[in-house]
Amino acid sequence: MLRRRLLAVVVGLALTGGSLAGCSDDETAGTAGATDPSTPTSAEVFDPEASNGDEAPPDVDPSDVPEGATQAYDHHTPGAGSTGIDVQHYGLDLAWDPAAERLSGTTTVTLRAEHDLDLIGLDLASNLEVTDVEVDGEPATFEHGANELVVQPPEPLSLDDEVDVAITYAGDPAPAAAEPSLGDIGWLGNDEVAFVASQPYGASTWFPANDHPSDKATYDLTFEVPSGLAAASNGVLVANDDDGSTATWQWAVEQPMATYLATVAIGELDLVEAEGPDGLPLISFFPADEPELAEQFDDMGLMVSTLEQLFGPYPFDSFGAIVVPDEVGFALETQNRPIYGTDVLSEDFRVHELAHQWFGDSVTPEAWEDLWLNEGFATYAEWLWRERTEDGFDIDAEAASVADDPETADGPIFDPGVDDLFSFAVYYRGAATLHALRRELGDEAFFALVREWVADNEGGNVSTEDFIALAEQHAGRDLGPFFRSWLTKQPYPA
Numbered sequence: 001m002l003r004r005r006l007l008a009v010v011v012g013l014a015l016t017g018g019s020l021a022g023c024s025d026d027e028t029a030g031t032a033g034a035t036d037p038s039t040p041t042s043a044e045v046f047d048p049e050a051s052n053g054d055e056a057p058p059d060v061d062p063s064d065v066p067e068g069a070t071q072a073y074d075h076h077t078p079g080a081g082s083t084g085i086d087v088q089h090y091g092l093d094l095a096w097d098p099a100a101e102r103l104s105g106t107t108t109v110t111l112r113a114e115h116d117l118d119l120i121g122l123d124l125a126s127n128l129e130v131t132d133v134e135v136d137g138e139p140a141t142f143e144h145g146a147n148e149l150v151v152q153p154p155e156p157l158s159l160d161d162e163v164d165v166a167i168t169y170a171g172d173p174a175p176a177a178a179e180p181s182l183g184d185i186g187w188l189g190n191d192e193v194a195f196v197a198s199q200p201y202g203a204s205t206w207f208p209a210n211d212h213p214s215d216k217a218t219y220d221l222t223f224e225v226p227s228g229l230a231a232a233s234n235g236v237l238v239a240n241d242d243d244g245s246t247a248t249w250q251w252a253v254e255q256p257m258a259t260y261l262a263t264v265a266i267g268e269l270d271l272v273e274a275e276g277p278d279g280l281p282l283i284s285f286f287p288a289d290e291p292e293l294a295e296q297f298d299d300m301g302l303m304v305s306t307l308e309q310l311f312g313p314y315p316f317d318s319f320g321a322i323v324v325p326d327e328v329g330f331a332l333e334t335q336n337r338p339i340y341g342t343d344v345l346s347e348d349f350r351v352h353e354l355a356h357q358w359f360g361d362s363v364t365p366e367a368w369e370d371l372w373l374n375e376g377f378a379t380y381a382e383w384l385w386r387e388r389t390e391d392g393f394d395i396d397a398e399a400a401s402v403a404d405d406p407e408t409a410d411g412p413i414f415d416p417g418v419d420d421l422f423s424f425a426v427y428y429r430g431a432a433t434l435h436a437l438r439r440e441l442g443d444e445a446f447f448a449l450v451r452e453w454v455a456d457n458e459g460g461n462v463s464t465e466d467f468i469a470l471a472e473q474h475a476g477r478d479l480g481p482f483f484r485s486w487l488t489k490q491p492y493p494a
């Protein structure tokens with residue numbers, strides 16, 4: 001995800017830099033020496049059990065969840081995600097009627113039991129009415145409350161049992177409860193286009209999901225929409241057909257994908273196909289009434305090959321872009337095909353969302369506390385791109401400038417808390433952390449570390465602890481103090 005920083009703020013700082021910088025320096029000086037009682041000890045900081053165990057967060061009442069079903073377990077997204085199940089595959093077979101604003105169809109969730117289960121819990125918005133649930137073709141009873149669908153299979157599941165849970169539903173989809181920094185998430189849109197941007201907990205606004213990045217799965221997605229409209233989604237385009245009344249778009253995602261990265265955009269969009277490095281299919285969609293926007297992406301293949309030199313092979317079997325006809329102010333790294341508003345097509349945004357295909361999409365955080373690994377790398381990729389393409393770009397000065405603004409400088413950025421999960425510090429101090437690590441290790445060891453990180457964890461989930469362990473291998477020494485000062489402390493490292 002990347003959202004626009006308000007130009008007024010940047011300009012304001014530039015125009016009145018003297019007084020504002022002085023003011024913020026004073027504030028930093030005032031807090032730097034103080035002991036923050038909430039700062040965790042080093043032993044707690046990278047202990048996943050301490051910071052993100054399977055306990056329900058304090059603001060979720062476990063008694064709201066029926067016994068034997070699953071419950072929320074990531075304190076950054078209370079209420080989203082389930083334990084006890086491991087989803088293998090989602091099959092979405094949905095129709096969208098824009099005139100009636102009605103989404104309808106069946107999603108089949110193929111899941112494996114991680115222990116004996118009487119009940120299966122999935123996240124699904126309550127304004128989508130469930131009319132039928134079948135488990136392996138047998139009717140099942142279910143309860144659908146606030147964002148939670150609880151299914152009782154005809155027979156209890158034993159450890160490692162795999163079942164198909166087919167859920168038929170319909171309704172007028174709506175965004176999820178607003179995220180503190182990002183606002184509306186999930187099913188979004190206006191009269192012209194319906195589209196989905198779910199980070200971090202919006203998938204349940206359009207399909208039943210184990211809505212947490214730790215449970216990745218493959219997908220088949222089929223959409224029936226009115227003739228003449230496109231339904232742009234993730235993965236490879238398997239088929240598209242228009243019989244004059246209905247258009248059908250069928251997509252397949254064969255590499256594991258986190259639920260927040262699943263998307264669809266339905267509207268008058270032009271399909272533009274091209275070829276990237278090594279024949280990589282580039283499948284993109286642009287507003288039919290603004291076809292010239294496609295030119296903004298002429299360098300897509302060059303960007304892919306440039307980032308491949310830095311990070312290793314592009315991790316998926318297709319790439320592209322979805323530009324929706326609206327100034328939404330953000331872009332999201334939806335897998336294979338990032339989604340953009342028309343106001344966020346600059347080079348920085350395009351490099352950022354491409355870099356996320358390695359960092360976030362292929363190599364995915366185990367929990368939201370590790371989001372800096374996504375956003376730090378994607379923001380650092382913007383600087384690396386400029387280092388290679390812009391004469392006179394000074395990457396050391398760029399990294400140093402992060403310290404100038406409390407919004408980009410103030411930590412912690414590991415486990416930042418619900419209100420600051422998408423703070424600009426997670427992005428910019430995250431990138432500065434990686435740049436400081438590069439200067440600590442030297443270019444050769446740093447880029448070897450990055451490429452090994454990507455190759456070893458392709459398609460999987462990772463933690464900050466994992467990254468530190470690999471960095472220490474490449475450094476040949478303890479980097480605990482380095483990472484603690486960059487990731488977990490409020491003041492910016494001196």
Ligand SMILES: [Zn+2]
Nearest residue numbers: 001002375378
């Ligand atoms: Zn991002």
